[in-house]
Amino acid sequence: MSFREKMPTSPKSPLRRRRLSWSGSWLNHQTTSFKQVISAVAQAQSPRSRSKSLSSDFDFPDVDRTLSLPDSLLLKILAKLPESQNDDFSLVCKRWLDLQGRRVRTMKVFDWDFLLSGKLISRFPKLANVDLSNACVNPPRKSGVLLSHKSISFHISSSDSTNWQVNLLQSEMVDRGLRVLGRGGCDLLKLAVTNATELGLLSLAGDCSDLQELELQKCNDNLLRGIAAFENLRALRLVGTVDGLYSSSVSDIGLTILAQGCKRLVKLELSGCEGSFDGVKAIGQCCEVLEEVSICDHRMDDGWIAALSYFESLKTLRISSCGKIDTSPGPEKLLGSCPALESLQLKRCRLSDKEGLRALFKVCDGVKKVIIQDCWGLDDDSFSLAKAFRRVRFLSLERCSVLTTSGLESVILHWEELESMRVVSCKNIKDSEISAALSSLFSLLKELQWRPDTRSHLSSSLEGTGIGKRGSKFFKRR
CATH class of the missing domain: 3.80.10.10 (Ribonuclease Inhibitor)
Known part of the structure; x- marks a missing residue:
């Protein structure tokens, strides 16, 4: 009899439970773990939770205990997360989505209608740095050609390659x-x-x-x-x-x-x-x-x-x-x-x-x-x-x-x-x-970076000679 045949296959067996929970655990590991940390903070502030055991504090809550946390405290906790996880925790619930919007301070806008509709401010009410330069360009329809110039990026018509004048929004619209x-x-x-x-x-x-x-x-x-x-x-x-x-x-x-x-x-x-x-x-x-x-x-x-x-x-x-x-x-x-x-x-x-x-x-x-x-x-x-x-x-x-x-x-x-x-x-x-x-001047310099061409060997030959490093003690004090 093989090992697989000897193991129990009933739904109540440990192996069966492990198989059922495997796919969900690795998909939701980050969100669940962070949710548990927030719940632990909420429980620590609750008088009832102090009588519970340490093991029960980290059980996944049936009730969202983060509701007991004020927005100011939750914002401080969310600020500890790396930026790469901002999009992840904003999907947890509507409240967290709103809190994430309040944390955004810089925005580069590409859709002018998004601004006119009022959704930009309602979604991100604490904006301090707004770049509207790209949104002020009215792109031609069905254009797959993107032209970039310094901080500006805009689409141009592929059918008219001789006229690349920017089609800007009307001043009244701006x-x-x-x-x-x-x-x-x-x-x-x-x-x-x-x-x-x-x-x-x-x-x-x-x-x-x-x-x-x-x-x-x-x-x-x-x-x-x-x-x-x-x-x-x-x-x-x-x-x-x-x-x-x-x-x-x-x-x-x-x-x-x-x-x-x-x-x-x-x-x-x-x-x-x-x-x-x-x-x-x-x-x-x-x-x-x-x-x-x-x-x-x-x-x-x-x-x-x-x-x-x-x-x-x-x-x-x-x-x-x-x-x-x-x-x-x-x-x-x-x-x-x-x-x-x-x-x-x-x-x-x-x-x-x-x-x-x-x-x-x-x-x-x-x-x-x-x-x-x-x-x-x-x-x-x-x-x-x-x-x-x-x-x-x-x-x-x-x-x-x-x-x-x-x-x-x-x-x-x-x-x-x-x-x-x-x-x-x-x-x-x-x-x-x-x-x-x-060469004598080089020896008196506090700092020297010398790579005039690919054939220059002076940088490597300076090692151990002290050239370019004399006076370094004074240089470090400044």
């Missing part, structure tokens, strides 16, 4: 959604929206006066009249024209309105915006606590760089994706400097315009941190203009393929306060061309 969002009573602190109007922003400001961060895509001068109502605004991102997607204009008029209405700004990003010296100067004079300015793909007139000297509190300046810096910045003797500037970052810019680059380096002469990444046109002559920097402590060069070893050496030997350096993927900087003076 304003209507902003009114629904404002009347929902959520604790909105950050918002991103596309193609809104001045009236839409004013209606939102009346209900969400605590808004601190705002991103306006397809922005224009008239729209900026509405942002003055956000008295607590600290960070602002304006997107005017995006090539191939949409076109809008932010000129000196809009920048002046911005300067007069947002005097508490700490961070400002201008992307695809126009303007000139006057608009930039107005921002520098009015926004006295502005610390970070980012300029992306600008369309500003010549001479705008000279206005940067009016930013007395500016600490970080980022310039990215710009085909030009400033082709006619004016006489160098008329250029001032940013007194508080600490960091200058240039990414994906054309730096072949030496006049604009000279003016920029002159205005930023007191900078302590310089980052240049993926910039074309940065040859030895252009980089030599960096001798204007007087207090550089950190230098990072990445994918600057034209710059040579001698060009690098001619500049950094003039920087007496240089402490750290990073050189990555700069193929014309060679180990074999390192001079004795440059």
